[in-house]
Amino acid sequence: MTPEGISELISRVSLRDRTAFDALYASTSAKLFGVCWRILGNRTEAEDALQDIYVKIWNKADRFAVADTSPISWLVAIARNHCIDVLRARKPGPANLDEAVDVIEPSPDPEQSAVAMGEARRINDCLGQLEPARADAVRGAYLNGDSYEALASRHRVPLNTMRTWLRRSLMKLKECLEG
């Protein structure tokens, strides 16, 4: 479905249109479930999170109109933020990363992916200007939900050092992205 199609569905959901909500779920749940699975690492928590996320989407749909962002980015941000909250709230324990995942081949709209590729090249180019370990830390945080604690122990540095590292990396990234 096109971004315009998804925007329209979200707008209709904000008017309490349940048919649009069904269609929105049908067209976006795989992407958001992919986010949940990657960050939470197991099916049970990912399923619970997906439920909470669509309840939030129903309740917050009216905010999309003022969000000034692409519909899929808005939805993914809701999903990521929710999953990271769940991750931060849970007790530390090993995540099961080996569960089988039924991955769907992404089939982005060609025009959309050309734009997305330009933007992706930009963030990737800018990440490429960081030291590889620091770029990995930034990617790991965004895509896997790594906390400062997790990053510090993985990179074997004290927590505060990690925070300094990452904040410096973010400043460099910003210069590159906005420069």
Place this chain on the structure above:
Amino acid sequence: MSTTPPDDTVPDGDDLVAAEYVLGVLPIDERRDVARRIETDKDFARLVARWQDHFDPLNDQFEPVSAPYHIKDQVDHRLFGTEAPPLQMPLWNSVIFWRGLAFAALALALIGFGRDIIQRPTPPIQFVASMAADGSPVRTMAIFDNQTRKLKVTVVAGDMPQDHSLELWLIAGNESPLSLGIMKSPQVTEFTLPQPVAAKLQNGTTLALTVEPVGGSPSGAPTGAIVAAGTVRGI
């Protein structure tokens, strides 16, 4: 702003807190504080939105994973109090039951039609339609209850496409097709029709299913092939 501070200080400022929030690295207490601040501080919310824009392209790396449909039923249950379907509903889910019902309903429709000739017709409460199309393996059956405005549709033969959605359309007279939604399950998909739409569902109205991109036609008008169509009859 492009000066890098000396190595022994932790850089700070709202912009970095916004970036940390978007990245997700903060501990739970700080995350909650930041989330509250986003709600109340517009300038800060803008910083967060800007960082979110910067990182959006990484979203492509989240691979889609198909989500089980029962999750949507649970969402509906939480939001609308609709009944979450029990794990097993053998009769309702049985194709044989539905085929039987389809024939019984059609038989009733025929009897009803004959009766209307000799009796003053009263507005029907239930409507049925059997949907099929030449060259298509898909056969579906629809039952509409005018009092509850619920339209139940089931696929009695043929498979649901894996990588497309089947979208249901109502065509009243010469009007353009009106989307009623997409089929969610080969067993029973229930559509609750708003009153103005329900009013269009009468003797002679056409119901049709088309193959559309996942989630339904992006334009609001049918774009794909008709896999099944049929005329509605009151019973």
